[in-house]
Amino acid sequence: MVISHLIKKQTYFDSVTLMLIGSQVKKLPGIDSTVVGMCTDYNIDSLKRLDMYQSVFDGLTPNDLIICIRAADQKTAEAGIAEVEKRLASRKQPSGSAELPPTSQEEAARRLPEANMVLISVPGEYAAREAEQALNNGRHVMLFSDNVSIEEELKLKTLGGSKELLVMGPDCGTAIINGTPLAFANAVRKGDIGVVAASGTGLQEVTSTIHRLGCGITQAIGVGGRDLSEKIGGKMTLLATRALAEDPSTKVIVLLSKPPAESVLKTLYAELKGISKKIVIYFIGADPKAIEAQGFIAAHNLEDAAIKACDLSTGKQHNSEMSEEQIKEAAASCKMAGKHLRGLYSGGTLCDEAQRLLQPVIGEISSNTPVKGCKEMADVYKSTGHCIIDLGDDNFTRGKAHPMIDPTYRSERMIQEIADPEAGLILFDVVLGYGSHLDMAGEMVAAIEAGQKKSGRKLLLAACICGTHQDPQNYAQQQKILEDAGIKVFPTNVAMVKFAQHCLERNK
Amino acid sequence: MLKDFFGKKVKVINLGIASFADDLRQQGVETIHTDWRPPAGGNKKIQALLDKVANWQNKVQNKKGAR
Known part of the structure; x- marks a missing residue:
């Protein structure tokens, strides 16, 4: 492994842009680790933790950009740096204006x-x-x-x-x-x-x-x-x-x-x-x-x-988009390959809601953000028993973009959960809207297929879509991507959680 | 009054994440994105001094306005 770096003094980018580019370039073949960030105390710590800190970084300021890549060989590392630069250059183009953007x-x-x-x-x-x-x-x-x-x-x-x-x-x-x-x-x-x-x-x-x-x-x-x-x-x-x-x-x-x-x-x-x-x-x-x-x-x-x-x-009565009977029917033929439930949420309040609704019914649940009656996970990176995780919590987002924007960690975790013989049902949310990833359903399906192929296990999966048909992602298309992959899709988190209750009761 | 702001067109100065400005422009919202960077080159001591000067200027301006 070799480490290659590039310093760009007095060049500032926002953290989301940098984290996303770092995470995309890390997926390229031969690249082991990337740190693409402003020279802040946090990024210095990350470089040291990953054993990638170079003495030339001493004395840099939060206005200086560091691109540091560890790869199989020098050529790959340098190609990775070039790719980061290319992606950054495309972000710097002021859209539709020849005038430079204001700096304050x-x-x-x-x-x-x-x-x-x-x-x-x-x-x-x-x-x-x-x-x-x-x-x-x-x-x-x-x-x-x-x-x-x-x-x-x-x-x-x-x-x-x-x-x-x-x-x-x-x-x-x-x-x-x-x-x-x-x-x-x-x-x-x-x-x-x-x-x-x-x-x-x-x-x-x-x-x-x-x-x-x-x-x-x-x-x-x-x-x-x-x-x-x-x-x-x-x-x-x-x-x-x-x-x-x-x-x-x-x-x-x-x-x-x-x-x-x-x-x-x-x-x-x-x-x-x-x-x-x-x-x-x-x-x-x-x-x-x-x-x-x-x-x-x-x-x-x-x-x-x-x-x-x-x-x-x-002044008129409205009902849930999915009736109790429809939810029960969706669960009627479902068999769980393992006994336990796993929730991989990007939305904190949705994770909280799932715990509150499920805890009185299924008893012991662990979470990294436990509500009253639930347990704190001993290790947030390893699920045991029924586990409902907020992947947008600080544990998972330090130095990384939020899982609504960047699906990388949730995809890795999905593969890990599918391989766990204890897991039988996985719940996840797909949050649409401005700011969110443009194809979260596609990313989750790719991870699920990779997980199933790797472990040879086929699990019961359910997703809820938080969004509207006017959102930029195309609600109907996101729903179809999930359904085509055999995932049960629900209009709200509550409907998905009720489905989970029925499945767990049936598979006791 | 806050209620008087309701119904008006929102016009945005965006500081930080560039994609927020992209989303707003896509919706036709008048938006100016700032190529923001830490003030005073990230030097906290100089930043604190600049803040003191800015506060002093504000006070002077407020006094002028009050006359």
Whole structure:
């Protein structure tokens, strides 16, 4: 093995672009490892961990790009570096403009002074600085970046609140504002349901289901997972809910979140009671009766939140896209080759929902993100027993792109799970929409076929598609790819989980 | 007021992941992508000094505005 490298000083690319190119080039024959990244502390650690650090990297800054490849021979390593450069060059072309792009927010604002939203996905350590600047200049903020401290979040939300400006995040992956999907969001029809959510894939699942049920939304406002914590006090949830209450286009309001801190819950309920519109609440994992006791409509899961919102929007009853009988029938002829269930999720809230629904029925479940009643996995890289994994969690995404964008690790894990004689049923999600991979179904099917060929095992597989028929991936085509490969396909995570319950009961 | 923003066309300054800007442009959303890089060449000390200067400028501007 040889290690070859290239340093490009004062050349900056975003981490997703670099991680994706690194992961694509690693698949080329003869290449063992790639590190394509800015010279940050994290990437330096990765290079050292992989035993690829070179003394010439000393003294480089986070503005310098490192391409480092370990390969079977020098020629292959150099060809790998050339391939990275080629792919980077194609990313640097400014689309349709001869003018060089601005290099700072100030410069961008000079060129588009009427901009009213700043979408920030820079490394966390710089994100609050950019967000503060945007707010000071009267612009709303969607803060996709993570690793922003709670103190910084509080400061930003206090500033945003005083100016009635949105601070969606930090770590907010999904929003649809005035019909515009931002970051990871689906193409959802306009309607009269306003959604406020402290949960990314939860927001995607609810808004997509609303669309497929024939209804639509006014706004889908992400507030970041910590908004309803005691420290933040629900600042953005309150601001967004008040605005939706006053918005004449919004008829129904949906609130999605983990259960708020007790002190925040009191303030929130007091605020909501003053709103004359219908409100559907899904506090993930909380007792719906406690919500109903306060006079609100409680949802039992994400699908139920969408159905209830559609009922209130139209005054007509809506049903699950797949009835209990249809789900039972789908499970009727299913035989499991092994006793245990494995869930390979890219959506954190969907993984959480699967655990909550299955744990009371099947008992012991392990996860890397266990909910109440489930166990922490002893080794997140090795499944034992019933296991439901969030592959978008930090354990799996440090230095790698999210599994909704880059299927590499999920594909490897799929092959590993298929080979495990304990595994009998594998569940996974296919999240469509802007920002997501353009052919996740194709990638998963390729991995499943490779796994089956390698191990000689054919397992029962089920997928749920989170998305709409207007998403860029082509919903019908993604569904067909999965079904043609013999995978059971479900419109929601809840339907897929119910299918899993029936299969497990039948194969006890 | 936030409710007054509802219904308006969203126009975006994108800082960071370039594909987010590509998606927005594809939908016909007016978007400017910034070839963002860490300020002050990633030097935190110089960055902190620049922030102090910017804060001071903001305060001066706010005072001028208040007159």
